[in-house]
Amino acid sequence: MSETISPNTTIAQYFVISKIGEGGMGEVYRARDTKLGRDVAIKVLPAAFSADAERLRRFEQEAQATGALNHPNILVIFHIGTHDGAPYIVSELLEGETLRERMASAALPQRKAIDYVLQIAHGLAAAHAKGIVHRDLKPENLFITNDGRVKILDFGLAKLTGAADGNLSQTEVPTRRVDTDPGLVMGTMGYMSPEQLKGRPADHRSDIFAFGAILYEMLSGKRAFRGESMAETMSAILREDPPDLSETNKTVSPSLERVIHHCLEKNPEERFHSARDLAFAIENLSGAATSSGQTMTMAGVATATEGRKIAGMSRLFGNARLGWIVAALFLLALVTALGLALLYVRQPSPEAQVARFSINLPPGTTTVANTAPVLALSPDGRRLVFGASDAAGKNQLWLRPLDSFATQPLSGTDGAAFPFWSPDGRHIAFFVDNKLKKLDVGSGVIETICQAGSGQGGDWNRQGVILFSEGDGTGLSRVNAAGGKPEGVTEMDAAHEERVHNFPSFLPDGKHYLFHIRGGDNPGIYVGSLDARDRKLLIPLSADGANATRAVWSPQGYILYALNRTTLLARAFDPNRLELRGEPFRVADNVIVSQAGNARFAVSANGVLAFIQGGAPDIVQLTWHDRNDKRLGVIGPAAPWLTFRLSPDERFAALIRDEPNRLSSLWLLDLLQGATTRFITEGNNNEPVWSPDGKQLAFSSARNSPPTLFLKPLTGNVPEERLLQSRFQSFPVSWSPDGKSLIYGMFSPLTRGDIWLLPLSGERKPQPLVQTKSNERFGRVSPDGNWLVYQSDESGSNEIYVTQFPQPARSWR
Numbered sequence: 001m002s003e004t005i006s007p008n009t010t011i012a013q014y015f016v017i018s019k020i021g022e023g024g025m026g027e028v029y030r031a032r033d034t035k036l037g038r039d040v041a042i043k044v045l046p047a048a049f050s051a052d053a054e055r056l057r058r059f060e061q062e063a064q065a066t067g068a069l070n071h072p073n074i075l076v077i078f079h080i081g082t083h084d085g086a087p088y089i090v091s092e093l094l095e096g097e098t099l100r101e102r103m104a105s106a107a108l109p110q111r112k113a114i115d116y117v118l119q120i121a122h123g124l125a126a127a128h129a130k131g132i133v134h135r136d137l138k139p140e141n142l143f144i145t146n147d148g149r150v151k152i153l154d155f156g157l158a159k160l161t162g163a164a165d166g167n168l169s170q171t172e173v174p175t176r177r178v179d180t181d182p183g184l185v186m187g188t189m190g191y192m193s194p195e196q197l198k199g200r201p202a203d204h205r206s207d208i209f210a211f212g213a214i215l216y217e218m219l220s221g222k223r224a225f226r227g228e229s230m231a232e233t234m235s236a237i238l239r240e241d242p243p244d245l246s247e248t249n250k251t252v253s254p255s256l257e258r259v260i261h262h263c264l265e266k267n268p269e270e271r272f273h274s275a276r277d278l279a280f281a282i283e284n285l286s287g288a289a290t291s292s293g294q295t296m297t298m299a300g301v302a303t304a305t306e307g308r309k310i311a312g313m314s315r316l317f318g319n320a321r322l323g324w325i326v327a328a329l330f331l332l333a334l335v336t337a338l339g340l341a342l343l344y345v346r347q348p349s350p351e352a353q354v355a356r357f358s359i360n361l362p363p364g365t366t367t368v369a370n371t372a373p374v375l376a377l378s379p380d381g382r383r384l385v386f387g388a389s390d391a392a393g394k395n396q397l398w399l400r401p402l403d404s405f406a407t408q409p410l411s412g413t414d415g416a417a418f419p420f421w422s423p424d425g426r427h428i429a430f431f432v433d434n435k436l437k438k439l440d441v442g443s444g445v446i447e448t449i450c451q452a453g454s455g456q457g458g459d460w461n462r463q464g465v466i467l468f469s470e471g472d473g474t475g476l477s478r479v480n481a482a483g484g485k486p487e488g489v490t491e492m493d494a495a496h497e498e499r500v501h502n503f504p505s506f507l508p509d510g511k512h513y514l515f516h517i518r519g520g521d522n523p524g525i526y527v528g529s530l531d532a533r534d535r536k537l538l539i540p541l542s543a544d545g546a547n548a549t550r551a552v553w554s555p556q557g558y559i560l561y562a563l564n565r566t567t568l569l570a571r572a573f574d575p576n577r578l579e580l581r582g583e584p585f586r587v588a589d590n591v592i593v594s595q596a597g598n599a600r601f602a603v604s605a606n607g608v609l610a611f612i613q614g615g616a617p618d619i620v621q622l623t624w625h626d627r628n629d630k631r632l633g634v635i636g637p638a639a640p641w642l643t644f645r646l647s648p649d650e651r652f653a654a655l656i657r658d659e660p661n662r663l664s665s666l667w668l669l670d671l672l673q674g675a676t677t678r679f680i681t682e683g684n685n686n687e688p689v690w691s692p693d694g695k696q697l698a699f700s701s702a703r704n705s706p707p708t709l710f711l712k713p714l715t716g717n718v719p720e721e722r723l724l725q726s727r728f729q730s731f732p733v734s735w736s737p738d739g740k741s742l743i744y745g746m747f748s749p750l751t752r753g754d755i756w757l758l759p760l761s762g763e764r765k766p767q768p769l770v771q772t773k774s775n776e777r778f779g780r781v782s783p784d785g786n787w788l789v790y791q792s793d794e795s796g797s798n799e800i801y802v803t804q805f806p807q808p809a810r811s812w813r
Contacts, residue, residue, distance in 0.1 A: 212263025
């Protein structure tokens with residue numbers, strides 16, 4: 001194909017109409033898609049590229065990946081191919097101008113610049129999430145359509161560009177390639193990061209550097225790094241900071257200038273860690289979060305730097321006249337960062353400041369509902385502590401001052417759970433190894449307060465009393481914060497089969513408290529007192545645990561709690577009369593809540609609210625790997641799968657799927673055909689366990705009651721059979737090798753977790769195998785049917801024990 005194409009030429013299904021532009025990477029034509037009847041753009045690359053098979057392969061691979069992004073802020077690619085020896089790209093046809101043309105060497109209004117760069121940040125975040133780095137971000141590659149949409153162009157094309165014409169001036173060079181000993185330098189001078197200039201690998205943080213240079217230029221009308229020669233420009237990028245924006249544009253917000261400087265850090269480790277983090281920071285400045293449904297829109301809330309008043313706050317929170325400034329902690333599935341926005345709860349103020357932060361989680365941290373970090377805000381609302389696991393699976397507490405970009409691990413907190421602060425903010429209490437401990441934040445010294453079980457929440461009042469839950473099967477206990485022997489505060493109603501009292505939250509007087517009761521006839525949110533055993537039901541919850549939630553007192557006179565494992569609600573409450581007032585109203589949607597009801601939010605003593613907000617469920621693709629972890633292929637459709645169990649003959653897999661209603665469904669995957677079918681349609685289903693012959697599935701299901709045992713054969717139109725009538729939570733863990741008995745775990749108020757056996761013939765009378773006051777779980781029978789192995793915390797730590805089967809006697813640790 002010649003370098004210039006004549007009108008009326010046909011390339012594949014595209015009829016060329018006219019030439020509309022050209023550049024260092026080739027010529028662009030308007031064409032008509034004769035099959036779909038739409039106008040498109042065709043970019044024809046120099047035919048010389050076809051001589052380099054590796055370059056052509058890389059180009060096609062990256063173009064296909066970019067086309068798969070399907071993001072509104074990235075140019076849509078429809079087709080790639082070659083014609084007469086030259087590769088070409090077919091994309092959507094855009095009407096408008098490049099950012100370079102829009103700026104025309106002049107500064108843009110700050111509001112318009114923020115609008116543009118927020119769209120760019122969203123586009124970059126989508127590309128980076130797919131592992132695609134632009135490497136040549138510049139105003140020429142940013143297109144603004146006539147309706148104000150920003151499109152990122154030419155992803156990956158910089159990798160294909162040859163050496164630039166040496167006669168061009170420094171400011172006119174579109175793309176340069178410089179061969180160096182360490183590696184290959186690619187990008188556009190003036191927007192290249194220091195690591196690109198040094199020939200080091202360019203990752204997503206190089207795009208963030210270029211983003212900062214572009215934003216600087218949009219606000220100042222001048223390049224961030226400029227010199228009379230290429231050498232001077234390179235030196236400026238490597239060693240100098242750009243001139244202060246205040247020198248050219250005194251109206252620029254200092255907060256926005258800080259964002260720019262953070263993008264332009266010389267060390268990539270010190271920049272924003274992701275484009276998503278960057279988007280959160282810019283949304284903070286814009287006063288609205290509009291990121292692809294992943295953040296909360298703040299109608300009528302303005303930044304303090306704009307000096308505007310709060311408008312529409314009552315519309316945002318219904319009729320409740322709250323003075324909160326909205327904020328939220330957003331946790332997206334399969335990402336490595338948390339975005340934090342804070343909600344200050346105070347009396348209405350003429351000015352408000354919306355603050356959003358991004359908190360980088362350790363690599364490998366999981367974000368699904370049951371393992372999402374548990375949050376605790378310091379009383380002054382300035383520090384956030386949370387538990388997270390790193391890539392090695394090590395779980396510990398992490399501390400993030402909200403006025404800092406640094407998140408630091410807290411030494412000595414390995415395995416810690418359910419952290420909470422002392423009223424003076426000097427200590428963090430937490431549960432670990434069946435003990436309640438406290439960490440002196442200043443000195444780092446850790447002390448044991450008391451024995452405390454696995455723990456399910458605690459609170460610390462100003463009188464030095466800690467109220468806490470030891471975990472399943474227990475009521476609430478109290479202990480002096482200085483240490484001592486715990487005393488029972490609430491009693492489990494064993495006659496009505498209550499399962500646990502947990503998640504205490506003190507009311508302002510330090511004597512009354514909110515807590516959650518799970519199981520029994522009347523599960524719900526209750527109010528109790530340190531001075532009496534009486535309790536009062538405030539908010540009834542469903543018996544099946546689908547609405548289980550913790551409730552927290554907010555100092556502005558509201559109780560905050562979650563509903564349906566998704567919606568964060570607030571309801572006015574009189575702490576003196578211990579009465580609810582008015583109707584609940586919604587604070588946020590899609591808040592993460594575990595199946596046990598541990599809603600991921602926290603409120604400080606001065607009214608700062610943080611919460612974790614989940615995006616769409618994690619989409620998981622099941623993949624075969626060999627013993628050497630070599631990927632062999634995929635099986636079945638990608639879906640929000642949570643867990644799976646292979647059948648003994650490896651013909652089927654039982655899959656648990658996360659449904660939109662936050663319940664779990666049970667599916668079957670045919671491993672030969674790759675097809676899935678829904679196996680159970682009712683209830684909240686978990687823990688599938690195959691029979692030894694692979695013909696039946698036992699599972700737990702919650703259906704207007706705590707989860708209990710069900711059984712269903714794989715073949716025949718036979719409905720599932722309920723195996724137990726107990727209202728204690730029960731779930732299968734294994735079968736006896738002969739398939740005649742089912743081993744299951746059950747939680748009871750008196751003995752907590754126990755291991756039971758259910759014969760599947762005759763009278764089917766359940767028999768306890770291991771039942772002590774300790775917590776026993778995960779019973780498995782040996783292949784010869786003579787031994788039972790299980791986990792117990794009898795020694796104070798979770799350890800493995802072995803006993804005889806089916807008649808347990810002595811146990812060996």
